[in-house]
Amino acid sequence: xxxxxxxxxxxxxxxxxxxxxxxxxxxxxxxxxxxxxxxxxxxxxxxxxxxxxxxxxxxx
Numbered sequence: 001x002x003x004x005x006x007x008x009x010x011x012x013x014x015x016x017x018x019x020x021x022x023x024x025x026x027x028x029x030x031x032x033x034x035x036x037x038x039x040x041x042x043x044x045x046x047x048x049x050x051x052x053x054x055x056x057x058x059x060x
């Protein structure tokens with residue numbers, strides 16, 4: 001399967017659910033985080049470590 005071109009490798013999509021957040025950076029395989037405060041804190045740290053520049057969020 002051919003991968004579609006990505007305009008910004010550091011752009012991130014977050015699929016927001018009531019119990020889980022599915023996050024993909026630059027179209028890679030999504031990583032899953034919980035929605036509790038400690039989980040969101042881990043998510044923020046991970047996004048900073050990955051040098052993410054923009055985020056789009058969509059509810060499930």
